Amino acid sequence: MLAVATDLLGASLQIDGIGGIIVETEAYRRDDEASHSFRGQTVANAAMFGSPARAYVYRSYGLHWCLNFVCEQGSAVLIRALEPVYGIETMRERRSVSETRKLCSGPGNLCKALSVTGNMNGLSVLAPPFSLELPAAIPAMTSGVRIGISKAAERPWRFAVTGSPYLSKPIRMERNVTD
DNA sequence: CTCAGGATGATCT
DNA sequence: GATCATCCTGAGG
Known part of the structure; x- marks a missing residue:
């Protein structure tokens, strides 16, 4: 699951x-107090216990x-930020923000820019309307502590492309990522 | 049935 | 940095 979190960078x-x-x-897993799957399967988090490579979308x-990508049972990777490339004008309209840097900087912003809603919960991310391509070149990566959570926040499971100006917030408690 | 509390973001100070 | 907008879910009575 941590491998998925890093592999997705640059994709x-x-x-x-x-x-x-x-x-x-950001990575979350089953035996992780901060994870929605920690207390077991429920109606709301069912997608996290479904097949891998599906979307888990929840309201915050x-x-x-x-938007999350489901990995193995009960674990998932939260997509926190994108560098906008395709359909930037559409994103600007949806977000009512002009600065490209802010269009997809944060999980909520990103979903608004890509028009992700709860009806995409459980869909495969390997088929339309999704399109996912792994990077031609692996980017340099940095990890740090997760943010916006109160439990088990010290785990360094937040991953980012080193030096990217499109992050939701600067990485804290930065450390090296050794693949 | 009630009710607290979020894997957030925009805005104000 | 603090506040608040606003919707469920799931835990407890």
């Missing part, structure tokens, strides 16, 4: 032709959507 993600390069991810704070 190209599009939904209906809109998207860009994944520059920030009542207003935002967040």
